[in-house]
Amino acid sequence: MSKPTIVILGAGLGGSVAAFEIKHAVGAAAEVTVVSQGDTFHFVPSNPWVAIGWRERKAIEVKLGPVLARRGVGLNTAGARRVVPSENRIELNDGQSLAYDYLVIATGPDLAFDEIPGLGPFGGHTQSICHVDHAEKAAQAFEAFVQAPGPIVVGAVQGASCFGPAYEFAMILNAELRKRKIRDRVPMTFVTSEPYIGHLGLDGVGDTKGILESEMRDRDIKWITNAKVSSVDPGVIHIEEVGEDGQTRARHDLPFAYSMMLPAFRGVEAVRGIEGLTNPRGFIVVDKNQRNPAFPNVFALGVCVAIAPTGKTAVPVGVPKTGFMIESMVTAVAQNLKDILAGRPAVHEASWNAICLADFGDGGVAFFAQPQIPPRNVNWASEGKWVHLAKVAFEKYFLNKIRRGESEPFYEKFALDLMGARKLKA
Numbered sequence: 355m356s357k358p359t360i361v362i363l364g365a366g367l368g369g370s371v372a373a374f375e376i377k378h379a380v381g382a383a384a385e386v387t388v389v390s391q392g393d394t395f396h397f398v399p400s401n402p403w404v405a406i407g408w409r410e411r412k413a414i415e416v417k418l419g420p421v422l423a424r425r426g427v428g429l430n431t432a433g434a435r436r437v438v439p440s441e442n443r444i445e446l447n448d449g450q451s452l453a454y455d456y457l458v459i460a461t462g463p464d465l466a467f468d469e470i471p472g473l474g475p476f477g478g479h480t481q482s483i484c485h486v487d488h489a490e491k492a493a494q495a496f497e498a499f500v501q502a503p504g505p506i507v508v509g510a511v512q513g514a515s516c517f518g519p520a521y522e523f524a525m526i527l528n529a530e531l532r533k534r535k536i537r538d539r540v541p542m543t544f545v546t547s548e549p550y551i552g553h554l555g556l557d558g559v560g561d562t563k564g565i566l567e568s569e570m571r572d573r574d575i576k577w578i579t580n581a582k583v584s585s586v587d588p589g590v591i592h593i594e595e596v597g598e599d600g601q602t603r604a605r606h607d608l609p610f611a612y613s614m615m616l617p618a619f620r621g622v623e624a625v626r627g628i629e630g631l632t633n634p635r636g637f638i639v640v641d642k643n644q645r646n647p648a649f650p651n652v653f654a655l656g657v658c659v660a661i662a663p664t665g666k667t668a669v670p671v672g673v674p675k676t677g678f679m680i681e682s683m684v685t686a687v688a689q690n691l692k693d694i695l696a697g698r699p700a701v702h703e704a705s706w707n708a709i710c711l712a713d714f715g716d717g718g719v720a721f722f723a724q725p726q727i728p729p730r731n732v733n734w735a736s737e738g739k740w741v742h743l744a745k746v747a748f749e750k751y752f753l754n755k756i757r758r759g760e761s762e763p764f765y766e767k768f769a770l771d772l773m774g775a776r777k778l779k780a
């Protein structure tokens with residue numbers, strides 16, 4: 355009798371780790387195959403460094419084929435054109451159809467640049483750090499910028515959910531400009547849909563409001579919150595500032611010589627609009643066991659999962675899905691698949707806690723929210739030079755984990771060690 359087949363769709367941060375952990379959990383009880391777009395893993399959290407020339411693209415890439423093969427996991431690099439959950443199969447971009455018994459969707463975000471005229475690096479006027487291709491383009495644009503410095507606008511648009519990297523990028527731009535001794539020629543503005551600095555899509559964590567405002571003041575970075583980007587023209591970004599009542603409070607036409615704005619995310623085309631599988635934005639609907647209620651043999655993890663916002667805000671903001679939270683989803687899915695294959699019910703739940711290290715080049719801010727929606731059991735934020743060093747260590751550790759195909763969860767131990775170490779020093 356042939357073994358059940360588990361297909362993991364997407365080989366980013368969540369899908370790659372899931373491949374190792376699921377195979378480790380189910381062993382010989384199932385065939386495991388990854389369907390990816392191309393054979394290369396990119397470590398997304400290092401993109402801001404690529405965008406400023408602090409990392410080469412090659413340093414944050416891993417060829418997945420040999421690693422997955424060593425762990426007994428198959429790889430199909432054709433990419434999915436459409437998931438057909440009613441028929442338990444995926445239509446691939448090469449015209450083939452791939453059947454599955456269980457599907458784990460880990461397709462990350464589709465970047466909704468097209469929702470704002472003039473936004474984005476391809477066909478628009480702003481840079482992005484969401485993909486390593488964008489980060490490389492942003493690095494070229496930055497080198498051109500330093501020849502003729504002018505104002506910088508950095509931030510995240512309405513509907514964005516990933517704010518940490520926007521703060522990171524503003525701060526590391528500042529560090530690099532100071533290093534090049536041209537910071538005095540560059541007025542900087544941070545533009546964000548968050549209701550206040552440090553909200554982060556989480557209604558703040560610890561005193562992220564106070565800490566981040568202070569860090570921005572220290573670096574002469576001005577800010578506009580509750581901001582909706584109406585459109586972007588070459589060299590000018592048009593912003594509507596909204597009051598708490600949702601009414602327009604002011605309009606700003608900010609000139610820029612360089613701009614990086616994070617877009618809103620939505621689900622990828624291969625899954626968007628499938629009745630029962632996705633919400634209206636194309637994110638995968640899951641229950642507390644990471645399982646889709648309409649198609650119970652389909653699981654999802656990572657940025658592609660639908661999570662409700664923490665509360666109402668004047669301008670829409672989403673909830674970030676950070677590596678720690680994603681890893682907890684991976685573990686829940688792996689353990690649930692193991693149990694299902696052994697004839698037991700799927701009862702494992704992900705913790706969905708949020709931990710993030712935001713590097714500022716010359717320091718940084720770390721936070722840990724447990725659970726992500728306040729009031730919390732752990733509501734911890736801290737700052738200092740150690741965060742930069744911790745982020746570099748985290749990058750090395752994570753890339754080694756992927757290169758070796760290790761299945762042990764990493765973030766949990768890292769977070770606990772980190773906070774333990776900080777507590778000892780306090």
Ligand SMILES: Cc1cc2nc3c(=O)[nH]c(=O)nc-3n(C[C@H](O)[C@H](O)[C@H](O)COP(=O)(O)OP(=O)(O)OC[C@H]3O[C@@H](n4cnc5c(N)ncnc54)[C@H](O)[C@@H]3O)c2cc1C
Pocket residue numbers: 363364365366367368369389390391398399400401402433434435460461462463483484485516519622624655656657658675676677678680709710711712
């Ligand atoms: C710039 C940036 C910096 C970040 N920094 C941090 C950080 O420091 N710490 C942290 O905890 N979190 C960070 N995050 C948040 C989060 O950890 C990352 O976004 C992470 O990459 C999300 O993992 P994922 O697997 O859900 O999606 P991704 O890593 O984006 O992976 C999705 C994968 O699915 C593939 N895919 C999509 N569609 C298809 C298809 N049709 N067929 C096949 N494959 C498909 C994509 O090619 C991609 O490889 C950051 C996010 C961004 C954007």
